[in-house]
Amino acid sequence: MTSTSPREDTRAGTPSTAHPVLRVRDLSAHVAGQQVVEHVDLDVAPVDVTALLGRNGVGKTSTIKAVLGLVGRSGTVELDGTDLVTLPTHLVVRRGVGYVPEDREVFAGLTVTDNLRLAERRGSEHRYDLVYDLFPELEQRGAQAAGTLSGGQQQMVSLARALLNENRVLLVDEPTKGLAPRLVQEVSRVLARAAQVAPILLVEQNLQVVRDLAEHAVVLTDGRSVHHGPAADLLADEELTQRLLGVHADTGPDSAPRRADDEEGPA
Numbered sequence: 001m002t003s004t005s006p007r008e009d010t011r012a013g014t015p016s017t018a019h020p021v022l023r024v025r026d027l028s029a030h031v032a033g034q035q036v037v038e039h040v041d042l043d044v045a046p047v048d049v050t051a052l053l054g055r056n057g058v059g060k061t062s063t064i065k066a067v068l069g070l071v072g073r074s075g076t077v078e079l080d081g082t083d084l085v086t087l088p089t090h091l092v093v094r095r096g097v098g099y100v101p102e103d104r105e106v107f108a109g110l111t112v113t114d115n116l117r118l119a120e121r122r123g124s125e126h127r128y129d130l131v132y133d134l135f136p137e138l139e140q141r142g143a144q145a146a147g148t149l150s151g152g153q154q155q156m157v158s159l160a161r162a163l164l165n166e167n168r169v170l171l172v173d174e175p176t177k178g179l180a181p182r183l184v185q186e187v188s189r190v191l192a193r194a195a196q197v198a199p200i201l202l203v204e205q206n207l208q209v210v211r212d213l214a215e216h217a218v219v220l221t222d223g224r225s226v227h228h229g230p231a232a233d234l235l236a237d238e239e240l241t242q243r244l245l246g247v248h249a250d251t252g253p254d255s256a257p258r259r260a261d262d263e264e265g266p267a
């Protein structure tokens with residue numbers, strides 16, 4: 001097991017995945033003129049979910065945005081061995097990096113169908129069969145304005161947009177945030193199937209979801225990666241989980257350290 005206090009160890013900050021799809025080294029991110037991420041290393045293995053964990057505000061979202069080029073960045077971001085760090089976001093996406101942002105970001109005034117059509121990437125096969133198999137409700141609600149969907153349904157639209165195209169890796173940021181427990185399980189089920197299509201780098205606060213889905217875990221503290229290892233080992237170690245994440249390892253979906261805004265919203 002690799003473990004460390006945040007500032008003392010460089011060995012534990014070194015991932016060791018053989019032939020990762022996504023290989024990030026020494027990544028820094030700059031937001032609003034400030035360096036909010038520094039020296040992040042992580043690997044995403046070819047068929048897996050890798051959880052990106054850490055307390056609130058440690059830089060998980062900024063790390064994902066830096067991988068995509070949505071914020072200023074430096075370091076190495078290799079996809080299948082090719083460094084993308086100098087590419088603009090649209091070219092990173094075109095190489096096969098799918099993104100499911102925190103807070104879903106659907107086009108509220110457009111229909112579900114138009115939200116999906118807008119996500120169609122040139123040069124990619126468009127996998128409507130997969131999407132409608134995973135989310136039959138989206139086909140039924142194709143003519144409905146996305147803004148009138150519940151939070152859970154909007155999350156499905158957001159996931160569907162990423163799954164529609166052929167991606168080498170999916171970056172999924174807090175997909176269960178604010179969802180009722182039943183919907184958390186539904187999203188978890190969908191992510192398990194999605195991971196069979198493309199590996200996932202998953203930011204997730206709900207440790208039961210992490211336990212169910214993730215093979216590997218990377219933990220950030222103060223914008224640095226300080227721990228890499230099997231997710232199950234991390235979650236089995238109460239002292240380590242408490243120290244790195246500030247929560248007990250047995251935290252379940254009902255008691256996860258999440259914002260208290262569980263909602264299903266309008267349908």
Ligand SMILES: Nc1ncnc2c1ncn2[C@@H]1O[C@H](COP(=O)(O)OP(=O)(O)OP(=O)(O)O)[C@@H](O)[C@H]1O
Pocket residue numbers: 031032036054055056057058059060061062063
């Ligand atoms: N637009 C911004 N302007 C100023 N500071 C920002 C901005 N976005 C993020 N930050 C700061 O960058 C740091 C990292 O934020 P980030 O959202 O990446 O963390 P996080 O680990 O994803 O947090 P959370 O778990 O709360 O979603 C925080 O200190 C945050 O306040």
